[in-house]
Amino acid sequence: GRAAEIAYTARFVGAEEAARIGLANRVVPSEDLFDEAVAVAEAIASNSPGGVRMSKRALQCNQEVTSYAAALELENRGQALLTRGADMPEAHAAFKEKRPPRFTGQ
Incomplete structure (x- = not known):
């Protein structure tokens, strides 16, 4: 308004x-x-390049999505893709070792 x-x-x-x-x-x-x-x-x-990229895509796409289910599917797909990259184990290791992650975007 x-x-x-x-x-x-x-x-x-x-x-x-x-x-x-x-x-x-x-x-x-x-x-x-x-x-x-x-x-x-x-x-x-300082964040995962893939995570930033997926967040940007989700924010842009969700402006045009007509349903909550479609928005949720897009977010779930992004999360699933990101868990398969090399940055995910690095994120876990950095968290366990209490250090900043060194993301590669892979």
């Missing part, structure tokens, strides 16, 4: 309001913007 109101009225939405209503994740002072962007990129890059 909020997005429709903003689009239909073409009103200006400031950074604080955008964050408050969920159109932006956070407000960052301009002098900290680069460091914040790098921190988010590093957090994403």
Whole structure:
């Protein structure tokens, strides 16, 4: 509803309001913007490349999926595929050894 109101009225939405209503994740002072962007990129890059890829695909596809069952099937398929890759044993080993995983994307 909020997005429709903003689009239909073409009103200006400031950074604080955008964050408050969920159109932006956070407000960052301009002098900290680069460091914040790098921190988010590093957090994403530290995850399994396959996991990030499947998450992106699921988020994009689920915007067009018409049923919960179809969305669940897509998520289950992604999880099943990821368990067969080399990153899964690495994730388990890293967890057991209490160290950051070294994902290869394989």
